[in-house]
Amino acid sequence: MSTQDVLDDKLKNSLDLDKLLDKMFLELETKITALDKNNIVMIGIHTGGLWIAEYLYKKLELPTPLGSLSISFYRDDFTKIGLHPEVKPSQLPPELDDKHIILIDDVLFTGRTIRAALNEIFDYGRPASVILGVLLDRGEHELPICADVCGQTISLAAHQQIKLSGPEPLQLTLVEKK
Amino acid sequence: MISKNIQLDEQGRLRHFLSIEGFKRQHLVNILDAAEPFANVQEQAMKKVPLLRGKTIVNLFFEASTRTRTTFELAAKRLSADVLNININTSATSKGESLLDMLQNLEAMHCDMFIVRHKQSGAAHFIAQHVSPHISVINAGDGCHAHPSQAMLDMFTIRRHKQEFADLKVVIVGDILHSRVARSQIHALTTLGVSEVRVVGPKTLIPSNIENLGVHVYHDFQSALIGADVIIMLRLQKERMQGALLPSEAEYYQQYGLTEEKLSYAKSDAIVMHPGPINRGVEIASSIADGPQSVILEQVTNGIAIRMAVMSQALGPKSPNGGKQP
Numbered sequence: 001m002s003t004q005d006v007l008d009d010k011l012k013n014s015l016d017l018d019k020l021l022d023k024m025f026l027e028l029e030t031k032i033t034a035l036d037k038n039n040i041v042m043i044g045i046h047t048g049g050l051w052i053a054e055y056l057y058k059k060l061e062l063p064t065p066l067g068s069l070s071i072s073f074y075r076d077d078f079t080k081i082g083l084h085p086e087v088k089p090s091q092l093p094p095e096l097d098d099k100h101i102i103l104i105d106d107v108l109f110t111g112r113t114i115r116a117a118l119n120e121i122f123d124y125g126r127p128a129s130v131i132l133g134v135l136l137d138r139g140e141h142e143l144p145i146c147a148d149v150c151g152q153t154i155s156l157a158a159h160q161q162i163k164l165s166g167p168e169p170l171q172l173t174l175v176e177k178k
Numbered sequence: 179m180i181s182k183n184i185q186l187d188e189q190g191r192l193r194h195f196l197s198i199e200g201f202k203r204q205h206l207v208n209i210l211d212a213a214e215p216f217a218n219v220q221e222q223a224m225k226k227v228p229l230l231r232g233k234t235i236v237n238l239f240f241e242a243s244t245r246t247r248t249t250f251e252l253a254a255k256r257l258s259a260d261v262l263n264i265n266i267n268t269s270a271t272s273k274g275e276s277l278l279d280m281l282q283n284l285e286a287m288h289c290d291m292f293i294v295r296h297k298q299s300g301a302a303h304f305i306a307q308h309v310s311p312h313i314s315v316i317n318a319g320d321g322c323h324a325h326p327s328q329a330m331l332d333m334f335t336i337r338r339h340k341q342e343f344a345d346l347k348v349v350i351v352g353d354i355l356h357s358r359v360a361r362s363q364i365h366a367l368t369t370l371g372v373s374e375v376r377v378v379g380p381k382t383l384i385p386s387n388i389e390n391l392g393v394h395v396y397h398d399f400q401s402a403l404i405g406a407d408v409i410i411m412l413r414l415q416k417e418r419m420q421g422a423l424l425p426s427e428a429e430y431y432q433q434y435g436l437t438e439e440k441l442s443y444a445k446s447d448a449i450v451m452h453p454g455p456i457n458r459g460v461e462i463a464s465s466i467a468d469g470p471q472s473v474i475l476e477q478v479t480n481g482i483a484i485r486m487a488v489m490s491q492a493l494g495p496k497s498p499n500g501g502k503q504p
Contacts, residue, residue: 072215073215073219073229074227079494079495080495082191083212083229083490083491083494086211087212087214087215089222090218092223094223119228123224124223
């Protein structure tokens with residue numbers, strides 16, 4: 001058995017995707033009990049975040065359309081790495097003013113993706129609040145950004161990366177960066 | 179013809195966009211793919227993205243233009259770049275300043291990109307050879323030579339309607355002789371693998387040896403239209419015509435003007451294109467220009483997305499020496 005397999009097995013045992021999603025759902029449900037569901041807009045960040053958002057959106061039975069966000073045009077490393085070859089379009093409701101946003105991503109790491117997402121959201125309006133929900137939080141944030149709802153916090157080495165594949169089935173894999 | 183392709187840096191990334199020649203199919207497909215999300219941005223309530231914030235783009239138009247200049251300007255603004263429109267008629271070149279002196283002055287103002295239109299073929303290429311390594315040059319039309327961003331927005335429009343380029347029969351009609359648009363379109367269509375490109379017009383307006391570009395020459399409009407998927411009408415460029423190339427506009431319209439009757443020879447789902455400005459009743463009937471098969475205004479909209487794609491690719495990551503060979 002290679003090192004990759006051992007790590008994968010260890011990770012699989014500790015990370016039960018269904019449990020993580022359930023935990024996120026329950027925490028979100030509590031967070032939004034006091035809010036009018038018509039004033040809530042859920043937004044998933046392409047691509048992994050959107051898959052998770054689709055699941056949570058159905059379970060929370062939100063009446064407003066699900067939004068999606070592609071942060072490619074808002075990245076802070078454009079001059080270093082250029083434009084991603086396949087940029088997905090963002091689909092946000094035209095009116096975000098005074099809405100309570102639930103922003104969903106798969107993995108929170110440096111916080112730069114969330115910074116870009118917030119910038120894009122604020123280009124569309126002034127929401128009443130933004131709740132950040134993530135499946136996994138790696139810690140080691142480089143910006144003052146943290147999740148309000150989180151499936152699990154995990155600690156990984158710098159050369160390791162966790163990837164969500166999907167949408168059917170949703171699956172977590174540990175990738176060793178060369 | 180450009181011998182060393184100065185349009186790409188040593189990593190093969192876009193640096194200048196001067197002519198379709200010198201690009202492989204994948205380069206063109208990359209530009210078309212990059213334009214797709216920008217086309218979506220146009221449809222959003224928020225049409226601006228912060229990609230080129232802090233960059234300065236200069237529109238240097240030595241020749242009249244409405245569509246091209248304004249769509250380049252809009253594209254730059256929607257990428258959050260700052261745009262300078264230099265009015266050549268009132269600039270210091272009219273006081274005798276040379277072109278290169280003027281460019282050096284603009285460089286001293288820390289500009290990042292020049293969008294150039296000039297009546298001389300090769301003007302943009304000349305400027306690209308003389309600018310500092312960090313500056314990109316985009317050709318917005320040079321004489322009768324090339325208008326690559328127009329050709330790419332046309333390819334983008336065709337792809338949105340017809341998907342596969344390989345099976346298409348494309349007809350380009352009219353003043354091929356003076357048309358930089360036609361030349362760039364022909365290069366783009368053949369590079370993208372279109373099976374048949376036909377050019378049609380009176381003998382006086384078809385350049386000799388144009389068959390060498392891989393096109394079929396027709397002088398009879400109706401036979402050229404049979405089986406056509408895409409019909410591209412061109413404007414008669416009277417400002418570039420020297421001598422009597424045409425008997426009269428009325429006679430030209432009768433033979434080469436696109437009317438309902440002539441359109442019926444093409445496939446029923448053929449699209450009709452025109453780079454603008456259109457001359458109604460000279461090259462195209464109003465009922466066609468405004469009709470269901472016309473995609474002329476879509477071309478204008480797509481021009482913004484294509485120009486956003488080209489600008490953001492050219493102003494993306496740069497090699498340290500700007501692509502100039504040591």
